[in-house]
Amino acid sequence: MARKLLLEHAHVEGISTYEVYRKHGGYRSVEKALKTMTPDEVVEEVKKSGLRGRGGAGFPTGMKWSFLAKPEGVPRYLVCNADESEPGTFKDRYLMEKIPHLLVEGMITASYALGANTSYIYIRGEYSWILFILEKAIAEAYNAGWLGKNIMGTGYNLDLYVNIGAGAYICGEETALIESLEGKRGNPRIKPPFPAVKGLWQSPTVVNNVETIAAVVPIINDGGDEYAKIGLGRSTGTKLISASGNINRPGVYEIELNVPVEEFIYSDEYCGGIKNGKRLKACVPGGSSVPILPHYLVCKTASGEQRLMTYESLSDGGFATGSMLGSGGFIVYDEDQCIVRNTWNFSRFYAHESCGQCSPCREGTSWMEKVLRRMEHGEGKMSDIDLLADVAKKIEGNTICPLGDAAAWPVNAAIRHFREEFEWHVKEPKLCMERNFGLASEPVAAQQ
Amino acid sequence: MHPNLNTDTPFKYSEAAKAEVLGLFNKYPEGRHKSALIRALHIAQEENNGWLSVPAMEHVAEVLRITPIEVFEVASFYSMFNLAPVGKYVLEFCHTGPCAIEGAERIIEYTKHKLGIGKNETTPDGMFTIKQVECLGACGYAPMMQVGEFYHEHLTESKIDQFIEDCRAGKINKGTWKMH
Ligand SMILES: Cc1cc2nc3c(=O)[nH]c(=O)nc-3n(C[C@H](O)[C@H](O)[C@H](O)COP(=O)(O)O)c2cc1C
Ligand code: SF4
Ligand code: FES
Numbered sequence A: 001m002a003r004k005l006l007l008e009h010a011h012v013e014g015i016s017t018y019e020v021y022r023k024h025g026g027y028r029s030v031e032k033a034l035k036t037m038t039p040d041e042v043v044e045e046v047k048k049s050g051l052r053g054r055g056g057a058g059f060p061t062g063m064k065w066s067f068l069a070k071p072e073g074v075p076r077y078l079v080c081n082a083d084e085s086e087p088g089t090f091k092d093r094y095l096m097e098k099i100p101h102l103l104v105e106g107m108i109t110a111s112y113a114l115g116a117n118t119s120y121i122y123i124r125g126e127y128s129w130i131l132f133i134l135e136k137a138i139a140e141a142y143n144a145g146w147l148g149k150n151i152m153g154t155g156y157n158l159d160l161y162v163n164i165g166a167g168a169y170i171c172g173e174e175t176a177l178i179e180s181l182e183g184k185r186g187n188p189r190i191k192p193p194f195p196a197v198k199g200l201w202q203s204p205t206v207v208n209n210v211e212t213i214a215a216v217v218p219i220i221n222d223g224g225d226e227y228a229k230i231g232l233g234r235s236t237g238t239k240l241i242s243a244s245g246n247i248n249r250p251g252v253y254e255i256e257l258n259v260p261v262e263e264f265i266y267s268d269e270y271c272g273g274i275k276n277g278k279r280l281k282a283c284v285p286g287g288s289s290v291p292i293l294p295h296y297l298v299c300k301t302a303s304g305e306q307r308l309m310t311y312e313s314l315s316d317g318g319f320a321t322g323s324m325l326g327s328g329g330f331i332v333y334d335e336d337q338c339i340v341r342n343t344w345n346f347s348r349f350y351a352h353e354s355c356g357q358c359s360p361c362r363e364g365t366s367w368m369e370k371v372l373r374r375m376e377h378g379e380g381k382m383s384d385i386d387l388l389a390d391v392a393k394k395i396e397g398n399t400i401c402p403l404g405d406a407a408a409w410p411v412n413a414a415i416r417h418f419r420e421e422f423e424w425h426v427k428e429p430k431l432c433m434e435r436n437f438g439l440a441s442e443p444v445a446a447q448q
Numbered sequence B: 001m002h003p004n005l006n007t008d009t010p011f012k013y014s015e016a017a018k019a020e021v022l023g024l025f026n027k028y029p030e031g032r033h034k035s036a037l038i039r040a041l042h043i044a045q046e047e048n049n050g051w052l053s054v055p056a057m058e059h060v061a062e063v064l065r066i067t068p069i070e071v072f073e074v075a076s077f078y079s080m081f082n083l084a085p086v087g088k089y090v091l092e093f094c095h096t097g098p099c100a101i102e103g104a105e106r107i108i109e110y111t112k113h114k115l116g117i118g119k120n121e122t123t124p125d126g127m128f129t130i131k132q133v134e135c136l137g138a139c140g141y142a143p144m145m146q147v148g149e150f151y152h153e154h155l156t157e158s159k160i161d162q163f164i165e166d167c168r169a170g171k172i173n174k175g176t177w178k179m180h
Helices: A018-023 A028-036 A039-049 A063-064 A089-096 A102-113 A123-145 A174-181 A210-224 A224-229 A261-266 A339-353 A359-376 A383-395 A403-427 A431-433 B015-027 B033-047 B055-064 B068-075 B104-115 B157-168
Strands: A077-082 A118-123 A159-164 A205-209 A239-246 A250-256 A280-284 A329-334 B091-092 B128-133 B145-147 B150-152
Touching: A018 A102, A018 A123, A018 A280, A028 A102, A028 A210, A039 A063, A039 A102, A039 A210, A039 A224, A039 A280, A039 A431, A063 A205, A063 B104, A077 A102, A077 A174, A077 A210, A089 A102, A089 A123, A089 A210, A089 A239, A089 A250, A102 A118, A102 A123, A102 A159, A102 A205, A102 A210, A118 A123, A118 A174, A118 A210, A123 B033, A159 B015, A159 B033, A174 A205, A205 A210, A210 A239, A280 A403, A339 A403, A359 A383, A359 A403, A383 A403, B015 B033, B015 B055, B033 B055, B033 B068, B055 B068, B068 B150, B091 B104, B104 B157
Parallel strands: A077 A118, A077 A205, A118 A159, A239 A329, B091 B128
Antiparallel strands: A239 A250, A280 A329, B091 B145, B145 B150
């Protein structure tokens, strides 16, 4: 059995309540940090753990924390990113629904490390029922003296609040999230200045993913060195993977960062293999923004080595033959799935979610969507394939925030690995319509 | 997106809702209470039959002591805010990749056909509106839809039939945006 650090008690009856959570060792990290460690020592422990941001980019958390500006007399903020909207990703939801106190505990310990006296959890609007789960957990933590003034007589004060969004993927981008938290449209800010210098209300701010903050709890309880022993190389610790698509056992799994991809897909401990005895066609291992891998590159790298669930192994081969761990949104496709249709679907997603500030992203994403839509509906031209690749290239790297890249990568990767399927759509317009179902049989105009 | 000007039905928060919205101000530093706007809009939308009319947005502006345009800017940005009237039950189906490959499209088509309406349309009796939305973080439990506060997952045609029947019988709980 794999070691579990975050979800160990997720199935304990009543773990969402304070009493049960506390009985299972909850809030020890706060006691330890506030009573026996200085804030810098907490940061040091997180650095030693090798923890990398679980929101998608994988940036070392301890390093990020040490960049936080500390001007005299200016408040600092910790903001938890619970916007979770990357298609394929539903792990933060699971964690917050099951063990909300783990996030609350992590927020207190992390806020102490950063010297923040007010912290916020920004949660996506659609998770409104979790808003109330979190607010209940926070109220319990205040009652028990883990939040508020002079926590455990240490002189440390912390207020923790939840703020809610209203449906906008872009608010997961940290500067858009900050704008939204300020009560505005979620338009990403031009960087620099980075949030570490000027974030929420122009004050130094750290934005961290839910899972990153939760991981601080075992790191402080057991020590950074212990945490770093789990996993492989620079992929330390455990990671929550949300598995979806054509598999037997979709769900959220906590894995040690070294499980072979093959084991993850086929073992009954995890995905339990492809549904209905079908064959694996492709996999998007880290949320919709990361490159899709064709079946022959999923379990093995281009050089024939076993592919592992680590940051390094999943990106082995770069974008040519690799992908990324991303947010851990692991989507599996069986042999019946249409790559063009899926690429169109993702493009429609990005076109819908573009905030519209930069022309390459605003125009490019909707252009890609249109071209893919007509291709999927038997109205594509051979030249459309290169047109798509060209549009994607012109978006990449030319935008304020990485949403532009995130929209371009899936298109690039799909064409790179499945070019014949795109060509087939152009050559066999009738067949590709018949092969599909549902909306594909509607005229293109009806779907606008 | 333009504001819907076809209403002169006035709007005011209930006393309880107004007190709750004013209470939200305490979460933010002095002068930063604009941060309460999104939650204030969710509450207003709930009290205004599921959508944000111009009078509703103007009222929110007044309570938050900001300008109506600041409210409209936000209301028109986020997909959960409806700027035109909707049915009593808004069925928000996820149609993004992972749900799509697990049958979301078929379920959406089935429901549209059953209710005789298309995307963003409302049944003549004012009971149902169908919306198609992007990934709701339930990809492993596809296909799914959100209605009010709650998710309905692993949808099948018979579950849809049952759900619609339950709505008509008044048995479906939509939840609430107010403190609970
Ligand atoms: C378009 C876009 C959407 C994002 N969505 C999320 C999200 O939903 N949750 C998240 O934690 N990070 C998201 N990120 C990454 C955040 O900007 C940020 O890097 C992250 O929250 C940092 O936390 P971490 O260091 O703990 O990973 C997104 C980034 C982009 C560009
Ligand atoms: S890249 Fe797209 S989403 Fe990001 S700021 Fe530019 S237009 Fe907005
Ligand atoms: S794709 Fe439908 S919930 Fe994620």
